[in-house]
Amino acid sequence: MRVTPHGAAAFHAYARETGIISELLIAERAANHEIIRENGWTNSIWDMTLYDMAVNTPGLSFHLNTTVVSVEKEGDRRIRAVKAITAGAETELTICGEIFMDCTGDGSVADAAGNEWRMGSEGRGEFGEPHAPLAASSDTMGSSIHFKAKNMGRPVPYTAPQWAVRYGDPAFFYEQGRHFYDIESGYWWIEIGVPRHTIFDNEDIRHELTRHTLGIWDYIKNRDPVLKERAANFALDWVGQVPGKRESRRIIGRYFMTEHDPAGRTVFPDEVAYGGWFIDLHTAGGLLASTAEPSSAEGYNETSEYAVKSYCCPYGIPLRIMLAKDIDNLMMAGRNVSVSHAALGTVRVMATTALMGQAAGTAAAVALSKGLQTGEVPESCMDEVQQRLLRDGCFLPGVRNADPADLARTASASASSAALVYGAGPESRNPGGGFRSVHEEQEELLLHRRGQWIAVGTEEIASLSVCLSNNSGSVQRVAAEIVNVDHIWDYRSSGHTPLAATVLSVPPGQKQWITWDTGLVAAGELASGRYIRLDLLRSPDVEWHMAGAVVPGHTSAYEMGGGKMRRYRDGGTLSFRVSPPQPCFRASNALSGVSRPYDYTNVWRSDPAEPLSQWLQLKWTAPQTIGVVILVFPGHLFREYHQYEPFYRDPQCPKDYDIQAWNDGEWHTVVSVRDNHQCRRVHTLTSAETTDRLRIVILATGGDPSAAISEIRCYRS
Numbered sequence: 001m002r003v004t005p006h007g008a009a010a011f012h013a014y015a016r017e018t019g020i021i022s023e024l025l026i027a028e029r030a031a032n033h034e035i036i037r038e039n040g041w042t043n044s045i046w047d048m049t050l051y052d053m054a055v056n057t058p059g060l061s062f063h064l065n066t067t068v069v070s071v072e073k074e075g076d077r078r079i080r081a082v083k084a085i086t087a088g089a090e091t092e093l094t095i096c097g098e099i100f101m102d103c104t105g106d107g108s109v110a111d112a113a114g115n116e117w118r119m120g121s122e123g124r125g126e127f128g129e130p131h132a133p134l135a136a137s138s139d140t141m142g143s144s145i146h147f148k149a150k151n152m153g154r155p156v157p158y159t160a161p162q163w164a165v166r167y168g169d170p171a172f173f174y175e176q177g178r179h180f181y182d183i184e185s186g187y188w189w190i191e192i193g194v195p196r197h198t199i200f201d202n203e204d205i206r207h208e209l210t211r212h213t214l215g216i217w218d219y220i221k222n223r224d225p226v227l228k229e230r231a232a233n234f235a236l237d238w239v240g241q242v243p244g245k246r247e248s249r250r251i252i253g254r255y256f257m258t259e260h261d262p263a264g265r266t267v268f269p270d271e272v273a274y275g276g277w278f279i280d281l282h283t284a285g286g287l288l289a290s291t292a293e294p295s296s297a298e299g300y301n302e303t304s305e306y307a308v309k310s311y312c313c314p315y316g317i318p319l320r321i322m323l324a325k326d327i328d329n330l331m332m333a334g335r336n337v338s339v340s341h342a343a344l345g346t347v348r349v350m351a352t353t354a355l356m357g358q359a360a361g362t363a364a365a366v367a368l369s370k371g372l373q374t375g376e377v378p379e380s381c382m383d384e385v386q387q388r389l390l391r392d393g394c395f396l397p398g399v400r401n402a403d404p405a406d407l408a409r410t411a412s413a414s415a416s417s418a419a420l421v422y423g424a425g426p427e428s429r430n431p432g433g434g435f436r437s438v439h440e441e442q443e444e445l446l447l448h449r450r451g452q453w454i455a456v457g458t459e460e461i462a463s464l465s466v467c468l469s470n471n472s473g474s475v476q477r478v479a480a481e482i483v484n485v486d487h488i489w490d491y492r493s494s495g496h497t498p499l500a501a502t503v504l505s506v507p508p509g510q511k512q513w514i515t516w517d518t519g520l521v522a523a524g525e526l527a528s529g530r531y532i533r534l535d536l537l538r539s540p541d542v543e544w545h546m547a548g549a550v551v552p553g554h555t556s557a558y559e560m561g562g563g564k565m566r567r568y569r570d571g572g573t574l575s576f577r578v579s580p581p582q583p584c585f586r587a588s589n590a591l592s593g594v595s596r597p598y599d600y601t602n603v604w605r606s607d608p609a610e611p612l613s614q615w616l617q618l619k620w621t622a623p624q625t626i627g628v629v630i631l632v633f634p635g636h637l638f639r640e641y642h643q644y645e646p647f648y649r650d651p652q653c654p655k656d657y658d659i660q661a662w663n664d665g666e667w668h669t670v671v672s673v674r675d676n677h678q679c680r681r682v683h684t685l686t687s688a689e690t691t692d693r694l695r696i697v698i699l700a701t702g703g704d705p706s707a708a709i710s711e712i713r714c715y716r717s
Contacts, residue, residue, distance in 0.1 A: 001244045002042040002146055002185075007351025008276025008314050009640035012489055013555040013571025014597045015276050015314055016637045019394040021354035023678065024049055025641045029648040030677050036642045040146030040185030040240070063093065068104065071112045077328045079113055099329050099364045099374060103357060106199050107249030107336040115326040116252040121284075121341040127258045130309055131279055131342040139284035140341075142193025143202070143243035145209040147217065148185045150237040158221040158236070165215035168223055176290065177297030183220055183231045189296065190216060191246075191286030198248045206243050212287055213239055246282060246335070246348060253338030254375060255320035262315040262346050270378040271316035271398050272359035272389060275352040279310040281345040303448070308562040312346055313489045316398050319378055319385070322360045328373050333360040351641075355394065362388050391713065393595075393632065393680045397487075400593035407626060407714040408591060411618035411694075415587035417607035419706055421455060421554070423577035424547035425467050426511060431608065431705050444543040446478065449559035451535040452574040453488055455601045457584035459522035464534055465515040467575035470506045472541035478504045479537040480516060487599045488531065488555050491565040499525055499532065506542055513577065529600055534576065547573040552605065552634065552652075552708075553584075553597035570639060585708075587616050595632040595711035603634050606698070606707040614707035617695040618714070625716055627688040629659055629671070631696065632711035633679045649677040651703035659683060662693035677702070688716070 005025070008015035016022065032045040054062050065087045072081040072094075081096040102109040107117050122129070123136035133139075160166075172178065178189045192208050217236055220227045259279055260266070282293040291297040294306050301307055321338040324330035332338075333356040335348040347353070363385050367374050370381060377385060386396060387403045401409070454464075470476050480503070483496035504514050520526045536544055546556075546569065556574045557565040568574070585605035594602045606614035635650030649655075659671035671683045694714065698707030 001240060001242050002148070002238075003039050003244055003350070004036055004042050004046075005350040005354065005641060006277065007349055007640070008274065009637075011278060011311070012276050012314055012567055013639075014488060014553070014637045016640065017351040017355050017395075018596075018637075018680070019355065019358045019389070019392060021351055021358070022393065022636065023680070024053060026636055026678055027053075029641070029644050029646070031647075033646050035646055036644070037185055038181060039144070039188050040148045040238070065089075066093065068109055071109060073113060076114075077326065079109075079327060079329055082109060098368060099331065101360055101364065102251065102324075102330060102332040102336060103334045105245060105248065105334055105336055107251045107332070110251040110324055110327070110330060110332065110336070111249060113327050113330060115324045115330060117249040118252065119249050127260070127340060129259045129340060129342040131259055131281055131345065132340070139194050140198055140248065141246035141282040141284070142191040142286040143198055143205050143209065143245045144188055144191045144286075145206065145213060145240035145243055146186060146190065147213055147236060147240065148238040149183060149217075149231070149234040151184075151233050152235050153233060155232050156235040158218065160214050160218035163211060164218060165212045167215050167219040170224065177292035177299070179296065180220070180227060183227060183234060189286065189292045191282060192288060193247075193286055194284040194288070198245055202243060202245070206241060209243060210239065210241070247341070247344060249336055250341075250344065251332050251336050251338060252325045253321045253332070254323045254325060254378070255318055255338060257318070257321050257339040257343045257347070259340065259342040259345070262312045262343060265313055265315045267398055268316050268318035270319040270382050271396050272319045272363065272385060273317040273352070273355035274314050274395065274397050275317055275347050276312060276314040277346045277349045277352060278312055279342060279345040280349075281342065302566065303560045305561075308560055308564070311560065311564070311566055313491055314397055316396065317347065317352075317356065317359075319359065319363055319382070322356060322363070323375055323378075328375055331360045331364060331374055333357040358392070358394060359385075359389060362392070391630070395596060397598070401711075401713075402593065403713070405715055407620070407624045407716070408618055408712050411591070411620050411714075413587040413591050413604075413616060413618055415604055415606065415616045416614045417610045418583060418587065419585045419605040419607050420581035421457070421551055421578060421584055422581045423465070423575070424549045424551050424573050425513075425575045425577070426545045426548050428547050428549035430549040444545055446536055446539040446542050446544055449493055449535055449537050449565070450544055450556065450568060450574070451533045451558070451565060452556050452576050453485065453531050453533050453554055454576065454578060455531055455553055455582060455584035456526060456528050457582035457586070458580060459526060459528055460580065461518055461520040461526060461532075461578060463515055463517045463579045465513045465577040466504075466534070466536065467511055467545045468504075468506050468514050469510045469512070469543040469545065470508045470541060471543070473508050475508070476506045476539055476542050478506055478539040478542055480504050481535045481537070482518065482520065483533050483535065484525065484527075485531050485533045488553070488597055490533075491557060492563065493559040493565050494563045504536075511545060531600065545575045547575045549573065550638065552603065553601035555597075570643075590616060590709045590712050596637050603708055603710045608705035612701070612705075612707060613697050613699045615695045615697045616709050616712070617693060618712060620692045623690050623692045624714070625688050625690045626661070626694065626714045627685055627717045628715040629683045629685070629694070630711075630713040630715075631681045631683070631709065633681075634708045634710050635679050649702045650679070651701060652706075652708055653677060653679055653702050654698045654700070654707065655702050656699040658697045658699065660695050660697060661689040661691040663689070663691055667695070
């Protein structure tokens with residue numbers, strides 16, 4: 001299909017999905033020479049990345065080009081086997097198992113097994129969902145195919161076949177939200193569903209999409225007065241023939257998730273994944289409808305009523321939507337899970353469904369190991385499932401590392417040095433490119449309340465400064481507040497009791513540092529080890545400038561309306577200075593139980609002024625026998641996967657490092673790694689080490705002057 005994964009990081013800083021999907025994303029970027037663009041651009045390196053992981057997974061049997069055609073049951077509530085046919089090999093397979101997982105998208109296995117399912121749109125009266133239509137219908141989101149064009153370096157004519165759709169009205173595109181981002185590839189809005197059935201009419205949909213794709217290319221090449229000049233040297237290189245399907249059957253599970261859950265960030269005791277895409281419901285009919293999906297139709301206005309209603313803070317996803325209601329040994333993952341049509345708008349994107357896949361597989365493994373039915377897992381062993389997911393590199397907003405087998409949790413941590421946070425200004429740059437600002441120089445007027453997250457590492461903040469420009473010619477007064485926030489996605493713009501408030505006086509002039517003597521101390525509810533947020537309120541004649549560098553874990557947002565905020569630009573750091581400098585990258589952060597910036601920075605970073613090598617050490621009060629060391633490094637979290645260039649290796653990620661154990665009065669190297677680019681590494685020692693001290697020595701990074709570690713775990717085996 002040539003569609004790259006989207007997920008929570010499209011809208012939230014530090015929200016990239018981790019676990020198996022992260023290993024794949026990092027491996028693909030490190031190996032691929034091609035840039036990432038939107039739909040249609042992806043090359044076959046992605047296929048090879050997936051295939052390589054499958055081939056290298058011990059014990060995995062996989063059957064390509066194979067379709068499940070029926071199921072065999074034991075009684076009413078269990079599947080004994082699935083029957084499948086391998087295309088082109090005249091092979092029929094009967095696959096027996098204890099637990100089956102329907103990841104077909106269309107819910108084909110659940111349907112054949114007799115589990116209840118839904119298809120279409122619920123009416124607003126059923127669950128009171130703001131995005132639901134007034135009346136229920138069979139309407140679903142449609143399917144898309146894509147194309148890619150190639151610059152031939154000389155004029156290339158194009159004549160569409162007579163059966164292609166003919167387009168000639170510019171209003172169909174420019175006034176109805178169908179944007180031409182570029183001419184090399186695209187577009188998601190080449191979409192058709194209603195009135196056709198997205199399952200039974202799939203081949204008809206494919207043909208119709210082909211007719212429309214060729215007609216749109218004909219419009220670009222031959223009729224649009226601007227585009228035809230840009231496209232003069234381009235020729236069609238590829239046209240997809242596998243429709244990308246957004247919606248069909250949704251299998252009813254042990255819980256039915258509605259849009260109230262992601263919108264309200266429901267806290268689930270069986271949380272096993274998370275999402276963060278907006279409630280993205282495409283207009284039924286696609287190209288046959290009067291407009292494209294609503295946010296596109298209104299020009300992606302970030303503060304409109306629809307945008308406010310649709311924006312979702314990262315939210316938890318429960319295991320129960322992946323447990324079939326009527327079949328005891330059937331699970332599901334993907335877009336066919338137990339959600340309403342409206343909720344599907346946010347959980348259906350590929351990076352989110354990848355997390356659900358790993359979560360469901362992990363729950364199945366735990367159930368098998370304990371001899372449980374999958375339906376018993378939420379009540380019997382959720383802690384074990386959640387802790388295993390964290391150990392395997394996943395992130396859960398509501399769960400911390402509490403793994404009793406993790407020996408590192410009983411250790412104390414120290415380091416050769418630790419970085420301080422001074423702040424950053426417009427002139428700042430990230431050495432080595434570890435974080436770099438991508439915003440263009442442009443007006444940054446305070447048209448809305450804007451906030452900067454600041455990690456607190458002491459029990460005092462004597463002063464804060466911000467870099468402002470006043471373009472009015474007269475003194476401007478800007479209201480400022482400092483509030484406690486729960487985490488970096490605490491987007492509440494109201495309801496906080498300010499720790500401090502003032503009005504800043506800003507004289508006319510450009511890029512001036514305005515200082516607020518806050519005098520905040522612990523007695524005033526200032527707490528080390530958490531975030532505060534510095535908010536400047538609306539002042540349309542004043543600019544608050546972005547920093548030229550991103551301070552790790554220090555993100556920003558602005559008020560979009562409805563009492564909530566959203567990421568400001570790419571979520572980078574606004575210009576600020578803090579006094580005294582904050583020690584918020586201590587060694588103990590690697591044992592915080594969270595392996596990314598969230599409720600705190602949760603990363604150790606060495607002093608960038610100190611040369612490498614730098615080390616982080618664990619020490620126990622008594623010797624421990626250690627057979628496995630798991631390391632999580634920073635990187636690949638701040639921005640969405642689409643922001644990373646070809647052959648990308650994150651500068652923050654350690655490139656060369658050693659693991660050393662203390663024995664016989666000296667350090668012994670037990671693991672030596674060179675040319676690393678993955679952010680999570682599992683090291684099984686050749687022989688277990690019994691020691692009371694272990695340290696990780698970072699010899700070189702991908703370019704960042706600071707060594708950094710987000711998490712260390714140690715296990716006997």
